[in-house]
Amino acid sequence: MAEPWFGFPIKPVDASTTASSVDHLYYFLTALTLFFTFFIFMTIFYFMVKYRRRGPGEKPKGTPTPLALEITWTVIPSILCAFVFTWSSSLYFRNSRPPNASMEVFVVGKQWMWHLQHPEGPREINELHVPVGVPVKLTMTSEDVIHDFSIPVFRIKHDVIPGRYASIWFQATKTGTYHFFCAQYCGAEHSGMIGWVYVMTPTDYANWLSGGGKNESMAQAGERLFTQLGCITCHVSDGTGRGPVLQGLFGHPVKLRSGETRVVDETYVRQAIVNPNSMPLPNYTPIMPTFQGQINEEQVLQLIAYVKSLGTEEKGKGK
């Protein structure tokens, strides 16, 4: 997966829309490093030879320290740093948000494997199938310790942290099979926590999605859980239950008893499931039990997918 340079690997394949722009910055920084290293080495060698001691007791003349020189070699590196900072930050900033039309995949890290789940239903372990040319957003969390999802050919990586959702995105540009790694030390089999990204043509991807028989989508799995766990007894759609109505809730602001207003997103729903007492609502008695330890992170994600499927529009009651 490396691109050889005179038969020697020096950089990974660039297989995402951001990879080559990161490479350009990397080349510039490498050139800067080589230039200054060469400059310092050559100057030292030149002085070493030219001003070598020619006899014992030799006493050189003092040289004054011109202020202009000190200012010059303070200002030039400062300008170069400001330039690199601007370049790199704008690149980072541009890539920090996934496009709205991104396809979603959910990632759960646990010691020592990756569980991946597509909204349409297919689940994978240590493998990620994605179509080429489509922005893909990964929403990630961990079942235990901190992991890190790293795909070198896409030049992206992000920590996968227990108790919260993190997301990164990429748009693959080349079909192929590439490594992904856990890049945050997570215990004994850390180095075994690696897998493969399969970048496929959209047709192949569609075939892959529909292959393997009838899949239950994440939202359907969530609905099943919703009934099994008894959530349905309180969260009744007509508003007569002991819990708030979930229809049309996702994406909307909610005022908490503390007076804080929060938008219902993945993090909000997760917290409401695993630790409901940390966020009591006005007009409701905080009687919901915690589901922490009862269900795993993948099931939490399915429940979230179900809540999401209940619509984001106020008027869109029901499905």
Place this chain on the structure above:
Amino acid sequence: MSTAVLEAPAESRVHYLNSNYGIKSWLLTTDHKRIALLYLGSITFMFFIGGAAAVLIRLHLIEPTGALVQPATYNKLFTIHGVVMIFFFLIPSIPAVLGNFLVPMMVGARDLAFPRINLLSWYLYVIGAGLTLYAILTGGVDTGWTFYTPYSSTYAHTQVIATALGVFIAGFSSILTGLNFIVTIHKMRAPGLTWFRMPLFLWAMYATSIIQILGTPVLAITIVLLAAERLLHVGIFDPAIGGDPILFQHLFWFYSHPAVYIMILPGMGVISEIVACFSRKRVFGYSMVAYSSMAIAVLSFLVWGHHMFVTGQSVYAGLIFSVLSFMVAIPSAIKVFNWTATLYKGSISYEAPMLYALGFIGLFTMGGLTGLFLASLATDVHLTGTYFIVAHFHYIMVGGAVMAYLGGIHFWWPKITGRMYPDGWARFAALIIFVGFNLTFFPQFVLGYLGMPRRYAVYPAEFQVLNVMSSAGASILGIGYLIPLIYMIWSIRYGPVAGPNPWGAKGLEWETPSPPPTENFEETPVVTEEAYAYAESESAHG
């Protein structure tokens, strides 16, 4: 040296080494010079423990499937290597050995401000090191030197508490050393030794001490919180019991990034001394170099977030930490330019200390410049957590700090022991270390950009060639470190007598016999000129 040999043998004179004999005279000494030697012995021992772990790591990585040990054992090896090298070698190295020996001599004092506290600090170090060795012998620890939670607080089944307690205790040793240096430099300078006549080594020690005093308590607090969670299950860092794992990283790096400067600033001080002496010039831009040490000390506390660009901290926090990280590069660049310019129109000679110093400048330059890749957000996302990080900090910590430490040991060895080591062997070792170092760590930059994560016990076969190169380099580097150990020990007994000032160096420590008398100076010295008055008609300003 030919004249030095003709001098009266050192044994006929009473000095700090022969004024007293017996174990007690060492273990209960309050003489800063003897304490420096106690430290020298202990940190050298720890260096070879950490080094042995490194040798095993590099041997293991020759094969993609791991040539030597199980992954769990490999994890313990890199943890031992990191913990021992950082907390028990690099942090105490130059301050506790050379600083202890030289700070009182450079200020023209008889001892440090608090000699008994100085001895206490060595005992704390020994207790901390002992606990850590105990942890290694009773099963080891596998959290990495960074002790990231919740792995360290909830999931690891190894000796986390014993190791962390060892680090905690050794931290107090570091605080006490810093305290001693600050008070000594403020209150005990000889008449005429104004701040801007001080050798730059003192400026560097002063800046380092400030970081030690302000930063280390935060490490202590972090370790206490970690212990509270691991032992008492108080939810601080583990989200399963209501904690925040990222909080640990903020606290940890608030100490541990400044700690990088605890390790490198003293080295910069050493390099200023050596470059000035062997080019017979005053350090170019003396006051800029002094100020840059202080600027580094201040800025070092404001850049910890650059270790956390991929943890999900806000984009804006990332931008601020990025710009501050670029800013801390500037004072380091200023130092490199000034050292280089010091050579200009000098009278340069190439004894071993100078070779180490020049090696330092080259490797530190590369280490510093590769730091820019990590200060810049877009490239850091790809590089963090990979071998690029490993390569970068080894260029600073080994190429920089260890080269400077060895340069300093070679420079002041005749002062410390009164004997010369064989200069030919010393130059040869410097060359071997330089070559071995680059062969070990340069391939790791490439490995990192290719995406190989650090702390991997097994790895995909595509990374093997570069790993084998790195391991080959490490074997050369290992030999390079053994050679000085041999000739230095040899020189104590068989080395030619050095005389008070074999290098023709300036500075108060060279105006007293070698080895110095217990009281350092027969009478309090008076300073009448600026530091590094080597050259003729030295310009008065700068």
